[in-house]
Amino acid sequence: MRVGRCLSALVAGVVLVVGNRVPAEVSSDQPAAIVVFPKLIADSVNHIDTLIRLTNTSTSPLTLHCFFVDATPRCVNGTGNCAARVGQEGRCTGDCVEDHWSETDFRIILTGRQPIGWRISQGMRDCRVTADPDQPCFQLDGVTRRGPNGQSNQGSNILPVPHDEFVGYLQCIAVDEFGPVERNDIAGEALIVKDQTQGLGGGPEGPDVDGYNAIGLKSIVGTQTTRDLTLCLGGCTPGQCRGQHNRTCFSDGDCADGDSCSVQCQPNDNCPNGAEYDGCANILLLDHFFDGVEDPVGRGNIVTDLTLVPCSQDYLRQAPKPVTVQFLVINELEQRFSTSKSVTCFKDIQLSNIDTEFNANSIFSAAVNGTLTGQTRIRGVATDDPNHGDALMGIAREFRCSHVTSATACDVRIISSAAMNLHSQGRRPQADLIFLPPE
């Protein structure tokens, strides 16, 4: 009889363990509850704009709370803007200083399975008040038109970015009237469009378009019991005391004397219930051409820009903290190089400028590595700060350039560009946190 009870308890225990969903990692190929577009650019001088597409994958209406973060570097000791790449028209003649971050937020209501898209320089409003009929607008205004199920976009107003020559990122979170909700229903893409018909590069050229998928963080269903404004991405998930199954714990110390906990990890006071969303990856993987190499098929030399955004975001206090990023570079000869860089809020940088201003001497240049391609492993160095994680998200953009003054500087004309999402590997025990402002 006692054996039977033990076995029943074992069954119950196993079922309980099975019932706890293990947090996964970020993904850019599955709908999620939080999506991040790490690289947005609007630069009218160079005829560049970003088109964002968002869609609701469920049949129920979905409300999104979105945050534009303006991370445009400031031009000092010169004139021009820092949104343009080196060599592009209007580029800052002095130094670009990254000391300016500000957030703007707005709400979007998407009806069931509705797709929308807008240019970040224009924003998107109700069609009744949109001046230019050729620009995207909300079709289901809720007054003159509703969807077949009575749903509408009433209350949506996507703000344009706060100024021209903008560089930054966008984050959208699934919410309802009470706060964040456990709905993994958002999918999105960003298209960076450069209209080269305007005579750039000495003659009419075609449009140049590159795109990437939004990076998604899935909500872990059943974990957002408190509905608070601190979102916990990954990190330690509490277990249960082995002898007292209804008691949650982070380590043996949380259980009675002589009892033990099913997990051993460091609790985070911001996350008493553990992870609410998938955690960010421990390592980001980027396979790239080394800067300066000639495209073996097409025209021009190749350089790659990397954009990194910390997973932790404090929209409440607007006080970004620096993350030290380690880069481990492996070339096709299996040789390794490494370097590091500090990232605060946002970093958009050409690979061969990460470790030096002299591109040809960089560990990301083809001349130093000797081979065409390499694999770079990118890792935010973890700290003990319970209010801030150190994981990162990012994308990369490849440029084919002609008439470069040096092979590693894409400083005259871009022939073509292509964006790509990064691969990811592993999880980390520390949580990343998003602090939302109160309504």
Place this chain on the structure above:
Amino acid sequence: MARKWGLRSAWFGALVAVAIAAGPAFAEVTTERPGSIVIWPKVIGNGGADTIIQISNVSNSMVHAHCFYVNAALEPAPPPQLGLVPKWQEVDFDIWLTKQQPTHWVASLGRRIFPLDPECTTTVDQCNDSGLDPGRVPPVPPDFVGELMCIEVDSSGAPISGNHLKGEATLVVGNLDPFNTGDVSKYSALAIVGLDTNDANNVLCLGGGVTSQCVRGAEYNACPQTTLLTNFATGADNPQLGDMSEVGTVVTIVPCTQNFEAQKPASVVVQFQVTNEFEETFSASTTVTCWANFELSDVNSVVFDVDTVGSRFLQTRMTPVKDSSGIVAVAEEVHRLGAIAGRAAFNLYTIGERPTADVITIPEGP
């Protein structure tokens, strides 16, 4: 007796629970994590475009991979059939990657084993093939359109679930299109994660349960139930490029079930469910045999057309019909302004997993 039955029930319950726990937690195809099978659905090497393949080993151990090119170029159908059919001509080769080694090759050129390839220097930027050669990679035939699949194997050639491979493809427009020569688009290879249940035989079971072919059940994650695409309606303009521009979406679909042993191309009927910005829904379907690369308007000229659907953006859900093969897909958008175009490739979103197994059968080893 009752006590015995209670004990047996409890043990059975525990075993079932453990079996469920041991199953794959997130059984989908991924474009951002390493896997044991990597698929590049769209590889072009026909003069109109060429493809640079990148593949790398993310582990600290040596990794072997067995790769298959499938040429889906059209050829006259054998009598008594009429018309054109895909060749479905398979060519395979082996590569070896040292720890964390990245490598690449150009589809039309392949890669030879030649240790004296010139290295990149400050004065030499034409250094294709420099580095440790991963093995001899054959060039694709001059009419090649099709897919590339690499399967992680051990040193004997038996499939293993190492999950050490990742890859990318860069599509480059060739000289046959002088207005757009050098235009590029890029996507990540689709990776299928291997499970601990891999029995290392030549029948690879993607998802599903125990069947006569898959005696240990799933050996790899399942293919997706639905593939999701947010796209421009055909003929819609790009709002930045103005009303003279036009955007088209080209989708490439490959069935998950493949039989390289018997060289039998799989056929799958794909249902398209389209929702516009007014939340109105339309549908269409097409049959994909072996490999297909088509503009959405080729599936149905009405339901994707901007004048019919009345909105610029659409959500398109692609679902294979029940009891047919699963699919994997990528999309490429072409933003045209007169004769000149800009391209962007996208990996697609996936929702759910197929309940039934897809099977890849590779030729038996020596």
